[in-house]
Amino acid sequence: MNNLVCLSVDAMGGDHAPQAIVDGVDIFARQATGKVSKILLHGQQEVLLPLLAAAPDAASICEIRHTDSYVSMTDKPSQAIRRARGSSMWNAILAVKKGEADVAISAGNTGALMVLGKVLLGMVKNVHRPAIAASWPSPDGYSVVLDVGANVVCTAPQLVEFAILGEAFSRIAHQKASPSVGLLNVGTEDVKGNDIVREADRLLRGAGLELNYAGFVEGNDVSLGRTDVVVTDGFTGNVALKAAEGTAKLAAYVLKESLMSSPMNRLGAFLSQGAFRKLKDKMDPRNGNGGLFLGLGGLVVKSHGNTDGEGFANALRVARRISAANYMDIIQQNLEQFAKHQKLENQ
Amino acid sequence: MNNLVCLSVDAMGGDHAPQAIVDGVDIFARQATGKVSKILLHGQQEVLLPLLAAAPDAASICEIRHTDSYVSMTDKPSQAIRRARGSSMWNAILAVKKGEADVAISAGNTGALMVLGKVLLGMVKNVHRPAIAASWPSPDGYSVVLDVGANVVCTAPQLVEFAILGEAFSRIAHQKASPSVGLLNVGTEDVKGNDIVREADRLLRGAGLELNYAGFVEGNDVSLGRTDVVVTDGFTGNVALKAAEGTAKLAAYVLKESLMSSPMNRLGAFLSQGAFRKLKDKMDPRNGNGGLFLGLGGLVVKSHGNTDGEGFANALRVARRISAANYMDIIQQNLEQFAKHQKLENQ
Numbered sequence A, B: 001m002n003n004l005v006c007l008s009v010d011a012m013g014g015d016h017a018p019q020a021i022v023d024g025v026d027i028f029a030r031q032a033t034g035k036v037s038k039i040l041l042h043g044q045q046e047v048l049l050p051l052l053a054a055a056p057d058a059a060s061i062c063e064i065r066h067t068d069s070y071v072s073m074t075d076k077p078s079q080a081i082r083r084a085r086g087s088s089m090w091n092a093i094l095a096v097k098k099g100e101a102d103v104a105i106s107a108g109n110t111g112a113l114m115v116l117g118k119v120l121l122g123m124v125k126n127v128h129r130p131a132i133a134a135s136w137p138s139p140d141g142y143s144v145v146l147d148v149g150a151n152v153v154c155t156a157p158q159l160v161e162f163a164i165l166g167e168a169f170s171r172i173a174h175q176k177a178s179p180s181v182g183l184l185n186v187g188t189e190d191v192k193g194n195d196i197v198r199e200a201d202r203l204l205r206g207a208g209l210e211l212n213y214a215g216f217v218e219g220n221d222v223s224l225g226r227t228d229v230v231v232t233d234g235f236t237g238n239v240a241l242k243a244a245e246g247t248a249k250l251a252a253y254v255l256k257e258s259l260m261s262s263p264m265n266r267l268g269a270f271l272s273q274g275a276f277r278k279l280k281d282k283m284d285p286r287n288g289n290g291g292l293f294l295g296l297g298g299l300v301v302k303s304h305g306n307t308d309g310e311g312f313a314n315a316l317r318v319a320r321r322i323s324a325a326n327y328m329d330i331i332q333q334n335l336e337q338f339a340k341h342q343k344l345e346n347q
Helices: A019-031 A045-053 A056-061 A077-083 A088-097 A110-121 A156-173 A195-206 A219-223 A234-259 A263-271 A273-283 A309-324 A327-345 B019-031 B045-053 B056-061 B077-083 B088-097 B110-121 B156-173 B195-206 B219-223 B234-259 B263-271 B273-283 B309-324 B327-345
Strands: A005-010 A036-043 A062-066 A103-106 A131-138 A141-146 A180-184 A212-217 A229-231 A291-294 A299-302 B005-010 B036-043 B062-066 B103-106 B131-138 B141-146 B180-184 B212-217 B229-231 B291-294 B299-302
Touching (some): A005 A019, A005 A088, A019 A309, A036 A056, A045 A056, A045 A062, A077 A110, A088 A299, A141 A234, A156 A195, A195 A212, A195 A327, A234 B234, A234 B273, A263 A273, A263 B263, B019 B045, B019 B309, B036 B056, B036 B088, B045 B062, B077 B110, B088 B103, B110 B291, B110 B299, B131 B156, B131 B219, B131 B234, B141 B156, B156 B229, B156 B291, B156 B309, B180 B195, B195 B212, B219 B234, B263 B273
Parallel strands (some): A141 A229, A180 A229, B005 B103, B103 B299
Antiparallel strands (some): A131 A291
16 A cells, blocks of 8 residues: 555635635645655646745645636536536546546535536446535544535435445544444434435345444434444435534634623633633534545545635545545445345345 | 413423423422413322422412323334323323313423324314424524424425424514524525425415515524524434534533643633533523424423423423414414415416
């Protein structure tokens, strides 16, 4: 296994691109010495050159791949695909397809990135739909939740494929030896939920997979880290992830207001500011940044669109770890076993 | 409008029943003087009498309605319905049907309460499915979210009915003059989401309802209070609500651990303990306790199953407010208008 990977970065994608992207590469470059061969930086040369001049660590590792066009954050996927050829996002993924880079990273338009990823890289054999996996804070680190937005409607076999893809992601991105996998539902009893989750539960139990399947979990179990991986459809997963982010923001807001409400509280807050920093770090979505588009025929990492340099550096770390770990090999056995099982059942 | 209402309480439902129930009635009784005529307390007399002897405020307002049988927390709704006749839950609802009481309150088995509510009270005219509405903390008070668990699958017209039911609940339970209503989705653009939410969006815009409809909202908008009411199916709503509760718990856990990690932090925490109490109050699910089963032909309030006395007292407060406000009249006009609209569209 060769750990020296090459990353392919869409420098023009994201709400604060290209500044936040170059900032992120700079932060990452300082910590990744000897682990990365180089970074291909796709975007407008005349914009990127001055930014790199102010970021020598990034400059030392980057190779600019010039293109004038880029996908806008507000393009619909259907527009994006028509306009995308030759854009910074397109070129970032194309470099992976050509074997020049190991993984593509973009903070750009999610829908467009998904569509271009599918068009350029195709799907992994035996996977029918890609999924976006997010890392969600839990007491001992992070849980992996997928899908958080690629598929608003899912079938039961798709949920099983997500379980396989997410389990491998948890192994690599969060160094879990044998990640437990839960299926998100409205209760843990086997009569609960809709037909799709009940059927997925049956398949996960009966398909002969090498998987530490723990059954149904509920919404509160995600933050409490009851399982390392939580599988759900992209509608529920997206809403739940954002509901958790909103709740963390509300708690921070209420705490701040209360701490400022009296001199005694303000003094206390000053003395315990170290603790608040820990809380902020833990709940900060930037620290879990770097969702993987699982199931594509090549590696594509999606950063939050409104990320800053710190968050984008995290996405680059996830990308490096994933590409150094041979993700594709890990998922293959379970995917083949599941395809075989489905073929037998549907005969 | 007569504010002197009669409450009908299932004393045997809930993880900590009947102690927590009697505690709650006692707390409530001290604050509700002159607003409640009496409380019917359904359960085992020999168990309830000594509890009331230790709770004189509760005793002064309660009338015990003896029954030996009760619905267990682990019964499936199908079992519950066979065993439920004459149970404390059944009798609590029956008193509403008979007109002896204005509203029934139970912390017992949710599924059973829903089924018994439907069987005994029927549905409000022009409503096809009941929904459970929850009160969710937001910066300026509470948002109403529904459905949070009664229907794992919903049609678009059902979501519209929920919007009407939830809007009226927000008016009464949270004193909003013209509550804004949002439809939960994975994005706010009109191309986002599945067929059901897009169709519900179309109906909410075009059906001529007296409703302050604000369009799609996302998961993070709920805690941030972007709209006063958030409408969703019972699967998504249940997962989102529990995800938020889990996140609040995680934040509390991380904060506590961090504050205890050094003498300086501990001192700071001691000084600002008032602020932490405010945070805890705000995020405490007990304070929003008292979900209403909306759409039934009579009023049924569901308390959290694992509530203590404080939380149950809140459920009783919600019940009193709802029953004093003529909820049924408020929803009638919109429900009729929607039924007419649907009839015309489907001709």
